[in-house]
Amino acid sequence: MKHLLLVVSLGLFLTSLSGFATPSYKVTVNGMVCSFCAQGIEKKMKALSETKDIYVGLKNRLVVVEVKEGLTLSQDVIRKIIKDAGYEVKSIEVSEHPIEHIKSGMDK
């Protein structure tokens, strides 16, 4: 029984670690009002080796970058890409959830 509890606890611990090791960055972007003009953000973010997936939301001015498991991505890099694309970063939040969860609006 003790062994079973130990294994379950270890499993939960590792799952939790894995969740934190692959955060998504929720970036609120000022000025992002047109898909034709916002392509640069998507292309440059996707080109990063750390990026697993990206979501651009025009209605909520949101860019979400999901990082590959085990990798980290500096917020400075995100800020630079968005600034170089001609926009302004209003805020960056770290979320434990993947993009699909955030897109569904459950990450509030």
Place this chain on the structure above:
Amino acid sequence: MFTCNFRLWVIPLILLSSHLVFAAPMGFEGSVMTMVDFNQNWREVGFNYAITSRDALGLTHLEFRSDDYKDKREVDTLNYTRLLSRWNSTDAQSNLWLFMGIGEIRGSANNQSIDSKGIASPGFQFDYETTRIYFAATHKLYRASNLNHDNTSIRAGFSFYEAEYNETQPWFILETKYTNQISDKIEVIPMLRLINKNIFVEGGMNNSGQPRLNLMYTF
């Protein structure tokens, strides 16, 4: 004499532009934007390459003619587009663009051929855009010896609904346009605009009943 001075004046202007009056006259850094503007009396095709997020270099070929077809012009320019200033707010973006162009103009006046001349085509554009409304005012000079085809365009419109990034967004756009020394008319063109990421299409018909098609593609 004037021609000589004119050429000296334009030599430092290896700064050229895309005149095509679209949502944004250049793409993101490293991108190539191709553009076509086509109607009965104004046909323009061009592309530019964004060397930075604020600067693009490109080439444009333009043909335009008078309403009676007696005056025709062909213009080839090397263009420089510069984003002078950008203002970002929570729900809007506005931009001030500088266009500089230098090249050659040729054609005919009253069906008589006119000599090829150097041309300079500097200009400005101010635009303001939200996810629901759009406004742009553009003025571009087309100046050569004894020729002045300055062009002014004002565009305003609204989107039918707010769209997500991956969705096609339809807009209604109304443009008024005037070109000096080629037509006395002010052209008024209501258009339907569709944007889906890197594809931009506009189509409409002007107040002379002539169809107009604008295309833009970024890759």
